[in-house]
Amino acid sequence: MRNVTKENITEVVTKALSNDIPPRNREVMTSLIRHMHDFCKEVNLTFAEWLSACEFLRRAGDISNEKRNEFILISDILGVEVLVDMLDHRITEGESESTVLGPFYRENPPVLPKGASVIQKNFENSETVKVSGRITDTAGNPIEGVAIDIWEDAPNGLYDLQDPEQPAYNLRGRFTTDENGEYAFIALRPIPYPIPYDGAGGELLKYMGHHPWRPGHIHFMISRIGYQSLISQIYDADTKYLDNDSVFAVKESLIGKFNRAPAGSETDLVLSFDFKLKKASAKTLIAAE
Amino acid sequence: MRNVTKENITEVVTKALSNDIPPRNREVMTSLIRHMHDFCKEVNLTFAEWLSACEFLRRAGDISNEKRNEFILISDILGVEVLVDMLDHRITEGESESTVLGPFYRENPPVLPKGASVIQKNFENSETVKVSGRITDTAGNPIEGVAIDIWEDAPNGLYDLQDPEQPAYNLRGRFTTDENGEYAFIALRPIPYPIPYDGAGGELLKYMGHHPWRPGHIHFMISRIGYQSLISQIYDADTKYLDNDSVFAVKESLIGKFNRAPAGSETDLVLSFDFKLKKASAKTLIAAE
Numbered sequence: 001m002r003n004v005t006k007e008n009i010t011e012v013v014t015k016a017l018s019n020d021i022p023p024r025n026r027e028v029m030t031s032l033i034r035h036m037h038d039f040c041k042e043v044n045l046t047f048a049e050w051l052s053a054c055e056f057l058r059r060a061g062d063i064s065n066e067k068r069n070e071f072i073l074i075s076d077i078l079g080v081e082v083l084v085d086m087l088d089h090r091i092t093e094g095e096s097e098s099t100v101l102g103p104f105y106r107e108n109p110p111v112l113p114k115g116a117s118v119i120q121k122n123f124e125n126s127e128t129v130k131v132s133g134r135i136t137d138t139a140g141n142p143i144e145g146v147a148i149d150i151w152e153d154a155p156n157g158l159y160d161l162q163d164p165e166q167p168a169y170n171l172r173g174r175f176t177t178d179e180n181g182e183y184a185f186i187a188l189r190p191i192p193y194p195i196p197y198d199g200a201g202g203e204l205l206k207y208m209g210h211h212p213w214r215p216g217h218i219h220f221m222i223s224r225i226g227y228q229s230l231i232s233q234i235y236d237a238d239t240k241y242l243d244n245d246s247v248f249a250v251k252e253s254l255i256g257k258f259n260r261a262p263a264g265s266e267t268d269l270v271l272s273f274d275f276k277l278k279k280a281s282a283k284t285l286i287a288a289e
Numbered sequence: 290m291r292n293v294t295k296e297n298i299t300e301v302v303t304k305a306l307s308n309d310i311p312p313r314n315r316e317v318m319t320s321l322i323r324h325m326h327d328f329c330k331e332v333n334l335t336f337a338e339w340l341s342a343c344e345f346l347r348r349a350g351d352i353s354n355e356k357r358n359e360f361i362l363i364s365d366i367l368g369v370e371v372l373v374d375m376l377d378h379r380i381t382e383g384e385s386e387s388t389v390l391g392p393f394y395r396e397n398p399p400v401l402p403k404g405a406s407v408i409q410k411n412f413e414n415s416e417t418v419k420v421s422g423r424i425t426d427t428a429g430n431p432i433e434g435v436a437i438d439i440w441e442d443a444p445n446g447l448y449d450l451q452d453p454e455q456p457a458y459n460l461r462g463r464f465t466t467d468e469n470g471e472y473a474f475i476a477l478r479p480i481p482y483p484i485p486y487d488g489a490g491g492e493l494l495k496y497m498g499h500h501p502w503r504p505g506h507i508h509f510m511i512s513r514i515g516y517q518s519l520i521s522q523i524y525d526a527d528t529k530y531l532d533n534d535s536v537f538a539v540k541e542s543l544i545g546k547f548n549r550a551p552a553g554s555e556t557d558l559v560l561s562f563d564f565k566l567k568k569a570s571a572k573t574l575i576a577a578e
Binding site: 002003004005006012013016018020021025028033036042043044047049050053054055060061069070072075078079080081082083084085086087089209242243244245249250252255 | 298331342361531539
């Protein structure tokens with residue numbers, strides 16, 4: 001391969017893969033190398049653009065830390081996370097749809113009883129909402145004992161871990177379904193917020209001419225032994241950005257209506273939303289244990 | 290786009306590009322997004338693999354600094370830098386070939402007279418070489434006053450900026466061609482060395498089952514107003530790794546023979562190598578001013 005050319009380089013690089021690597025490594029790298037080379041050829045990438053891209057990635061590394069991975073954000077902006085989620089989480093008949101996890105999940109939220117509030121701090125001009133619903137299998141049978149982690153942004157557009165003014169785990173909680181498969185909690189109406197745009201992700205948004213906003217939504221992570229875990233979100237039917245989410249994660253089936261609560265209710269609004277879980281395959285069960 | 294699917298996502302993301310961005314941004318991003326999505330689909334990338342890739346890139350960022358850009362190294366390992374160099378530097382009849390710049394160039398090396406030595410420190414078991422040749426245009430007319438930066442690794446496999454034991458700018462120099470277009474300098478015979486494999490680049494090499502070694506070579510950066518600059522390397526005809534360079538940069542036309550010097554010579558070896566430069570286009574001249 002001492003005569004690498006534009007024509008043979010992809011073959012040269014993929015043939016250099018060792019025969020001793022696992023088949024999956026070979027599959028991933030062969031496809032990745034081919035697509036990277038095809039991209040460069042297709043746009044006739046210049047040396048200056050290539051160097052800019054390497055510097056851009058270095059800046060993404062500079063702003064990353066244990067709490068923030070800018071490469072996840074970049075991948076979200078390019079629609080890669082939502083695509084990978086769809087590829088990895090194949091929907092079968094009747095099952096609820098998943099969507100992106102996002103960068104703001106925190107392990108071990110407060111464990112709360114059914115109907116409890118996740119609000120630890122009051123904000124002006126915010127509306128409270130009682131969210132409730134049922135978790136069933138795809139045949140409609142209620143599932144008891146399902147763990148539901150929920151998290152959302154505050155009315156200032158920030159999650160607790162972005163905002164030193166909020167108590168830790170504000171607007172986060174872990175709930176469990178009762179014998180009827182029912183869950184309920186009290187939260188604030190989520191509002192649209194911009195994904196962090198002070199780093200390389202923001203540079204990319206600018207290069208693409210795109211805004212950083214996401215529609216108002218509540219995150220869910222739903223799991224029970226014997227069922228496939230579901231990472232999803234409920235989108236407020238009346239929020240902005242449903243049709244131009246900066247990370248492309250909205251799905252029609254995940255939109256819920258925040259209705260005005262009847263007079264004398266404990267919250268301003270009510271939202272009813274059910275989820276359907278798929279039974280885990282034997283293979284998945286073993287992997288989870 | 291509230292119903293993103295595996296089928297429509299590429300269209301959704303590329304259509305989200307603003308109408309107000311420069312045409313080149315649109316061209317680059319449309320192709321990049323399409324190839325990234327096609328790659329994910331082709332290999333059915335899992336969520337776990339995607340997350341591993343994001344963490345890998347974060348580690349690449351962690352080990353990068355002002356002296357070291359791990360993303361350049363990763364791109365070299367994937368054959369991207371050499372491809373971009375070939376795409377950006379189209380060879381016309383009679384012109385010398387270019388190859389990768391690599392991560393070890395330093396600005397403003399010592400300016401030295403024709404025939405001077407770049408050796409600032411002695412190493413055991415090393416051989417000295419007198420490198421000389423002529424710089425002409427593609428018609429063979431000698432060019433006077435061409436600036437030639439050269440750099441190479443020491444016999445321990447390290448460049449000066451990787452090695453606190455070497456004087457600054459050891460084995461680096463800037464020379465100028467005389468009225469006959471001739472250049473000459475004294476250096477050490479370059480030896481094979483591994484590209485840095487203590488970071489994410491090393492992880493990638495391992496994943497690909499590839500070694501980190503490069504064949505022995507001397508770097509050249511050749512420039513003169515009125516001519517296209519040339520970034521290239523001379524490869525030692527008798528070095529290892531000519532046929533499996535870890536960054537795929539070897540070209541047959543860049544291989545030179547290190548011959549034994551006649552008895553009584555000032556060096557152990559001699560190497561003769563000529564370069565041919567292309568005249569700059571009017572457009573390039575303006576851009577350079």
